[in-house]
Amino acid sequence: MKTLRSPKQKPANQARKSLRYYAAYSEGFVEDVIRSLKLPKDAVILDPWNGSGTTTLVASRLKFNSIGFDLNPAVSQMAYSRLASMPDMEKAITTVKKAFIKSHSKQLYQYLGAFEKWFDEQSISHLSALRAAIHKSSNDSIVLGLIDTAICTGLREQLTAFKTKNPSWLRFCRSHEKKISLDIALLEETTIGLIGQCTPQASNSLKPLLQTKNIIESGLQSASVDAVITSPPYCTRIDYGIATVIELAWLGLGINAIQDLRLQMTGTPRVRKETFSANENLPFSVKELLEAIETHPSKASKSYYLKTYHQFFNDMYLSFEELHRVIKPQGSLCVVVQDSFYKDVHVKLPALLEAILETIGFEILGKTPYIAGGLNFIHGNNTVNEVALTFQKKA
Numbered sequence: 001m002k003t004l005r006s007p008k009q010k011p012a013n014q015a016r017k018s019l020r021y022y023a024a025y026s027e028g029f030v031e032d033v034i035r036s037l038k039l040p041k042d043a044v045i046l047d048p049w050n051g052s053g054t055t056t057l058v059a060s061r062l063k064f065n066s067i068g069f070d071l072n073p074a075v076s077q078m079a080y081s082r083l084a085s086m087p088d089m090e091k092a093i094t095t096v097k098k099a100f101i102k103s104h105s106k107q108l109y110q111y112l113g114a115f116e117k118w119f120d121e122q123s124i125s126h127l128s129a130l131r132a133a134i135h136k137s138s139n140d141s142i143v144l145g146l147i148d149t150a151i152c153t154g155l156r157e158q159l160t161a162f163k164t165k166n167p168s169w170l171r172f173c174r175s176h177e178k179k180i181s182l183d184i185a186l187l188e189e190t191t192i193g194l195i196g197q198c199t200p201q202a203s204n205s206l207k208p209l210l211q212t213k214n215i216i217e218s219g220l221q222s223a224s225v226d227a228v229i230t231s232p233p234y235c236t237r238i239d240y241g242i243a244t245v246i247e248l249a250w251l252g253l254g255i256n257a258i259q260d261l262r263l264q265m266t267g268t269p270r271v272r273k274e275t276f277s278a279n280e281n282l283p284f285s286v287k288e289l290l291e292a293i294e295t296h297p298s299k300a301s302k303s304y305y306l307k308t309y310h311q312f313f314n315d316m317y318l319s320f321e322e323l324h325r326v327i328k329p330q331g332s333l334c335v336v337v338q339d340s341f342y343k344d345v346h347v348k349l350p351a352l353l354e355a356i357l358e359t360i361g362f363e364i365l366g367k368t369p370y371i372a373g374g375l376n377f378i379h380g381n382n383t384v385n386e387v388a389l390t391f392q393k394k395a
């Protein structure tokens, strides 16, 4: 396989406020993978952990049919927003302007998800009026995705006081702190500015199928997918539920619903109720890692941490089994994975996932290593590596 551009997003892209999904990989990487696979014109590309929709965006630009699943409804909004054409952007701006005007006159306090954790009652009344006005005037997923993503980015900018060291985390307002009073004029200005910053897509690009779904139960037909290109969740302290708490609140999810969602996500730092033991089909190398965590002398290794690792590897096994079912014989699977550290234990995730995939019936074709960017607080100042692994489903 030819050299693939790095999956790491370029700084210029990261700075684009409207596309700030923490976990996104680069469009250039996805484009190189798709081109290298030499797929037939009618091929179907799937990203089971689609996040902000980089795979589905690039696939649709290259005129391939594509499907993107993600368990988190908040990120589907982002994936839709990135598909917007110039006419979609114009519609979004007109809708937003009208909705802001309406929201000044029609306020009534209505529960609006987890926003009560940061905003005062008057701000919530204003936000619920705004949301109702927007959703009354448009039901186009792309236009709404664009508006919702821009508004949530604007809201986030007014909540910088609640940021923490972990870039994916936003703490709640403490009982002694005053809740935030929303600056609605600023929100309108930022929202319109952000919509205008998007890169418009061609109006005739092929639209992907985007769904909020757990990949473990994809519902897709067996042998219906030509290629999977994806970056799965890792088992680190990145919590995708919390990373999108504002977007989830805007969708109306309260704290309990957000907690339930976090619990279901692969790689969650929360522990599910059922008692876990490792799936017995997991390869020896994974069992060895689980044993190293179980016998680690540090606090809660044997209890809490072991359970989160069990959950992660069991979920990954089931997800890859499902992908094996839906991929056509000799179809491709390209996964971008990073290694990480549990205390001083090196979690060589690329090698561990490779072993799982081989157990399930995939053959490795290529490995492209990259140096991953530095979230040092997660990795204890260790350098971590990112690897793009390419497999073929055995015939």
Ligand SMILES: C[S@@+](CC[C@H](N)C(=O)[O-])C[C@H]1O[C@@H](n2cnc3c(N)ncnc32)[C@H](O)[C@@H]1O
Binding pocket: 021, 023, 024, 025, 026, 048, 049, 050, 051, 052, 053, 054, 055, 069, 070, 071, 072, 075, 213, 214, 215, 216, 230, 231, 232, 233, 234, 240, 264, 265, 266, 267
């Ligand atoms: C590393 S991110 C993917 C980022 C994506 N490549 C992009 O460019 O935005 C992994 C995604 O997996 C999703 N996820 C976690 N568990 C899932 C599950 N069981 N089924 C489907 N998606 C899941 C998370 O919500 C997160 O968006």
